[in-house]
Amino acid sequence: MLVQQIVNGFTIGSVYALVAIGFTMVFGVLELTNFSNSSLYMFGAYITFLFYTATGIHFFLAFGISIVLTGLLGYGIDRFALRQLRKKKAPKLSGLITTLGMSMVVDNAIMVFFGTDSKSFENFLDFGKIYIGSAVVTWTQIIILIAACILMITLSVITYRMKIGKAMGAIAQNQDAAKLMGIDTDKIISLTFIISGFLACIAGTMVAMYYRSIDTAMGSSIGIKIFAAAVLGGVGVLPGAVVGGLVLGIVETIVSAYISTGYRDAISFSILILVLLVMPNGLFGKKAINKV
Amino acid sequence: MKKLLALLLCGTLSLSALTGCGAKEEAAEMPAQTLEEGSEEAEGSSEADATGEGTINHNGKNKMAMFGPLTGDNLQYGVKIKNGAELALNQFNEEHGTDFTIEFMDDKGDPNEAVNLANKIISDDTVFCALAGYGSSCAMATAPVFDEADMLLMGVAASHADLPGMGDYVFPVPMSARWESVGFAEIMKECFGAGKLAILYQNTDHGVQTCEFIKEAWESYGGEIVVYESFVPGDTKDFSAVLSKIKTAEPDVFYASAAYSDAAQIFMQAKQLELDAQYVGPGMCLNEEFTKLIGDSIDGTYVLSSTPCFLPSVLEAGNVDEATKKFIQDYEAAYGESPDGFSAQGYDSVKIVLDSALKAGTTDTPAVAEQILAIRSYPGLSGLNMAYNENKEMNKGIYTFEIKDGNFVPVNQ
Amino acid sequence: MIEKLSTWLVRYKRTLLIITALLAVLFPWIFSSKYVLRIAILCLMYCMLCVSLNLMAGVLGQISFGHAAFWGIGAYTAAILSKNYGWNGIAALLMAAVIAGLFGLLLSLPVMHLKGYYFTIVTMVFCQIIRVIEINWMSLTNGPLGIMAIPKLSFFGVTLKSQRAYFYVILFLLAAATFIVRKIIHSRMGYAILAIRDDELAAGAMGIHVFKYKVYAIVISSMLAGAAGCFYSLYTSYIDPSCFTNAISNNILVMVIFGGLGNIFGSFFGATVLTILPEVLRGFSEYRQLVYGALLVVLMLVRPDGLFGSVNFKYIEQRLAWKKEKAGGDGHE
Known part of the structure; x- marks a missing residue:
């Protein structure tokens, strides 16, 4: 049973990891807790669903269109709300409230348009299952885990090795200074949001395929988990988000299997608090420099 | 054929038992x-x-x-x-x-x-x-x-x-949740025998109460409750952990009390984990979305309900x-x-x-x-x-x- | 516009205060509709929650996303004590505050060295933990069914039944909470807390006992929220875990930020507007939440600091006093 539970944990964890990457990236650049991230995740899944069922085009074409549209929505959130706030030198908190408001708008728009009932979603990644001992592993689970790793590596290369990533790092440290160095901060930040939209859509659609369904609570139900996974790994650190997600998933599964399903969240979150007590910057976070 | 007959019999039996119970109450109250x-x-x-x-x-x-x-x-x-x-x-x-x-x-x-x-x-x-x-x-x-x-x-x-x-x-x-649960338990007993029952219920007013009544009734029939677990709806979409646990307990009957979308997830994930038992779901599942969600992946599952089903497929078959x-x-x-x-x-x-x-x-x-x-x-x-x-x-x-x-x-x- | 309004508010502070107080006292006699009174009572209760959160978020600068947890703890404590053990209202109120304060203490220990988003996540998670416990601890909290038929508030054998009575109770509680928070802000402790908010390291270097004051602020804030919770459960006579979710925590925080962090008047304003707004938006039916979210975004764009966040009432007061003095002096010459 333990092997099976670890497999289960890896699957849940890779779902968290997949969404947490986009979240932690925006965080890394802007130090902004993006509440609308889980809405983008839901939006992506619903748009894929819409294009696939309404137009009858090939699924992966619908997926592609959805990725672009979700990226655009991410861009829109930044362009029409957050950029205005930056212009006004608004405090970070107002950005947070704005993303909260945006997420309410997106969530409710989806609810009104699609209704709140669950929709069935076809799984195009269903390639059967394999056995490890008596444990069952489906290919969908493996693909999700691989996708999370590939995305993490790609993004890590972009942010840690490429010029644009350096620009992101500069903005993260000091926006004004970055501007003075000739970095087009607005462009880079918009790009960050577009990428986070892409990621959210990929995550949403893949998770929808795995569970074969989408519903309007899919975003809100994992919102806090995503945040927890990102913090656990050290906010802003991309590999951290993946590891944080996986650890959270496995802890949850083990708690649920051996202690109690009802108290699952209470126990796994208590463990999170304990970890933060010992490691205040998460598993991979660098110690924040306190500027006096 | 034999099985169907038996089911028919037990269905009418339980119904007559219920109505009989009602009649008694009426008689008592002149x-x-x-x-x-x-x-x-x-x-x-x-x-x-x-x-x-x-x-x-x-x-x-x-x-x-x-x-x-x-x-x-x-x-x-x-x-x-x-x-x-x-x-x-x-x-x-x-x-x-x-x-x-x-x-x-x-x-x-x-x-x-x-x-x-x-x-x-x-x-x-x-x-x-x-x-x-x-x-x-x-x-x-x-x-x-x-x-x-x-x-x-x-x-x-x-x-x-x-x-x-x-x-x-x-x-x-x-x-009333009480009578409904007793009815459910009775039908499960008649159809599948009072063996090992695993219950997974959503932690809501409805789920907690019905499953408590079912548990009570089941134990009074001499059956055994092997797993009795709850989950918080809305916070849970992946049930694999608790389902693996249920799988190791090897129940004869597996009853899940959940809204249709969660129930669909539970049964589909159970099938995926090769949990081998008779699945039974509540009346909340009787809608079109549920059938769309499950496809034909969980055939053989029973659904018990105190409200009738209004799906066209059922209406065509039954005498309405x-x-x-x-x-x-x-x-x-x-x-x-x-x-x-x-x-x-x-x-x-x-x-x-x-x-x-x-x-x-x-x-x-x-x-x-x-x-x-x-x-x-x-x-x-x-x-x-x-x-x-x-x-x-x-x-x-x-x-x-x-x-x-x-x-x-x-x-x- | 807000600046003008604020100046006006400060200029006629005394008159306005008296009028507001009079209005507040007379309110239940002017509006007798039970619905209006209930909304008014909830407004006042949210004001109290916002004032208490403001102490933690605005004054201390620790943005808590879990204030509903303290509120819930207070509500559950009062409900259990008065229903199962027959405690009277005042005792339950005190105990609710104490228990909520204890949890505040418990929370303040791990978050002591956490800053910014780490504090945020811990408070968020804390709220979730409390809710999960409320849902699962059947024998104590009656789980998701919630606690029903909580005895109504009673003082010395007199049970309060009318909405009016509850209106005055919460008015009194709000006044007391406001008084406490104001006193704290304008005391030595308040200045110490403000110094910690602005720069913890520097405050420590200046000899301010950072740890002590942080704990004080968090504990007092949670105690006030617990008292509000006690009122809530005795007033509605029904509570269940879904009343105290993260979404509610977010709502309370939004109210505070909307009104302006660190500003008590702003908190009143934010709580009142954002409690009434959803009721007004009822006409939009299914678009209600959508419109609410959109309004939130627009308001943030227009006033990023919250409505009264960037207004320094003290400064306006001093400026007015100076002008007056100057005008007076001119007159003498």
């Missing part, structure tokens, strides 16, 4: 019986009046107020109930030339909002009856408010066993009475979608109140309540042999379905 006869007479006379003008003297109290989730996560149930209620009201007004109105309010499924609305409703002098749209929490949170104001409260979808006791004029419309047919036609004509159990409950709630008001000839709360309490074997759309007992608990028959090729196939009809 006044209730006389009341019933009286009410039947009244019904006869009201039918005679029906062609003429309405005979309800409402003194300006002609409004019903319904609060339910018209936004938020439970929107779909609220809208179905609302449509059913509206349809019933319109039909009644047309038939009897009355001028009853109904106002719908949005409580988001949140008990606090519901209490806000309850206060708004009792401040309105034209309202004579309140309908609590969805869920027991909203009905129970508002019950004291209406009790204090002596207003009639119908719990449209509130099956909690404690609700009827919360006020003199509080009536649930769905089957005229009233149900007409209801479905009217509903589809009015709202362009097919009704479900919630629509029927919304319809019945309004119908019960208005019929009783017609019998009472007034909309005064005590008189209407007396008529409602006297209802025995009501020809409702949302269940079999609908009857209130002296504790104001609703009792109904239970429908059994088996999922075959992704469709619900009635077992005991």
Whole structure:
């Protein structure tokens, strides 16, 4: 049973990891807790669903269109709300409230348009299952885990090795200074949001395929988990988000299997608090420099 | 064939047991019986009046107020109930030339909002009856408010066993959770034997209560409960951990009490993990979305329900009475979608109140309540042999379905 | 516009205060509708929650996303004590505050060295933990069914039944909470807390006992929220875990930020507007939440600091006093 539970944990964890990457990236650049991230995740899944069922085009074409549209929505959130706030030198908190408001708008728009009932979603990644001992592993689970790793590596290369990533790092440290160095901060930040939209859509659609369904609570139900996974790994650190997600998933599964399903969240979150007590910057976070 | 026969037998057995139980209660309560006869007479006379003008003297109290989730996560149930209620009201007004109105309010499924609305409703002098749209929490949170104001409260979808006791004029419309659970347990025992049962239930008022009753009943049959676990709906979408646990316990029967979307997830994930047991789901699964979600992946699963199934596939197969047919036609004509159990409950709630008001000839709360309490074997759309007992608990028959090729196939009809 | 309004507010502070107080006292006699009174009572209760959160978020600068947890703890404590053990209202109120304060203490220990978003996540998670416990601890909290038929508030054998009575109770509680928070802000402790908010390291270097004052602020803030919770459960007579979710925590925080962090008047304003707004938006039915979210975004764009966040009432007061003095001096010459 333990092997099976670890497999289960890896699957849940890779779902968290997949969404947490986009979240932690925006965080890394802007130090902004993006509440609308889980809405983008839901939006992506619903748009894929819409294009696939309404137009009858090939699924992966619908997926592609959805990725672009979700990226655009991410861009829109930044362009029409957050950029205005930056212009006004608004405090970070107002950005947070704005993303909260945006997420309410997106969530409710989806609810009104699609209704709140669950929709069935076809799984195009269903390639059967394999056995490890008596444990069952489906290919969908493996693909999700691989996708999370590939995305993490790609993004890590972009942010840690490429010029644009350096620009992101500069903005993260000091926006004004970055501007003075000739970095087009607005462009880079918009790009960050577009990428986070892409990621959210990929995550949403893949998770929808795995569970074969989408519903309007899919975003809100994992919102806090995503945040927890990102913090656990050290906010802003991309590999951290993946590891944080996986650890959270496995802890949850083990708690649920051996202690109690009802108290699952209470126990796994208590463990999170304990970890933060010992490691205040998460598993991979660098110690924040306190500027006096 | 043999199995089907056995099922048929056990279905009728359990039904007769249930109705027998109802009959005993009626016999024990002599006044209730006389009341019933009286009410039947009244019904006869009201039918005679029906062609003429309405005979309800409402003194300006002609409004019903319904609060339910018209936004938020439970929107779909609220809208179905609302449509059913509206349809019933319109039909009644047309038939009897009355001028009853109904106002719908949005409580988001949140008990606090519901209490806000309850206060708004009792401040309105034209309202004579309140309908609590969805869920027991909203009905129970508002019950004291209406009790204090002596207003009639119908719990449209509130099956909690404690609700009827919360006020003199509080009536649930769905089957009481207690009787429903006992019925479920009995059918499971008859069909699959009182062996090892695993229960996974959602941690809501409904889930906790029904599963406790089922557990109690099951143990009284000498069966064994091997796993009894809950989950928090909305926070959980992946059930693999607890399902793996259930798998190692090797149950004979696996009962999951959850809303249809969670139930679909639970059964599909169980199948994926190769959990080998007889799956049984609650009546919440009887809708089109559920069949779409599951495809044909969980054939052989049983679904037990106290409300009938309105899916076209089931209706074609079974023998449907005229009233149900007409209801479905009217509903589809009015709202362009097919009704479900919630629509029927919304319809019945309004119908019960208005019929009783017609019998009472007034909309005064005590008189209407007396008529409602006297209802025995009501020809409702949302269940079999609908009857209130002296504790104001609703009792109904239970429908059994088996999922075959992704469709619900009635077992005991 | 807000600046003008604020100047006006400060200029006629005394008159306005008297009028507001009079209005507040007379309110239940002017509006007798139960619905209006209930909304008014909830407004005042949210004001109290916002004032208490403002101490933690605005004054201390620790943005808590879990304030509903303290509120819930207070509510559950009062409900259990008065229902199962027959405690009277005042005792339950005190105990609710104490228990909520204890949990505040418990929370303040791990978050002591956490800053910014780490504090945020811990408070968020804390709220979730409390809710999960409320849902699962059947024997104590009656689980998801919630606690029903909580006895109404009673003082010395007199049970309060009318909405009016509850209105005055919460008015009194709010006044007391406001008084406490104001006193704290304008005391030595308040200045110490403000110094910690602006720069913890520097404050420590100046000899301010950072640890002590942080704990004080968090504990007092949670105690006030617990008291509000006690009122809530005795008033509505029904509570269940869904009343105290993260979404509610977010709502309370939004109210505070909307009004302006660190500004008590702003908190009043934010709580009142954002409690009434959803009721006003009822006409939009299914678009209600959508419109609410959109309004939130627009308001943030227009006033990023919250409505009264960037207004320094003290400064306006001093400026006015100076002008007056100057005008007076001119007159003498």
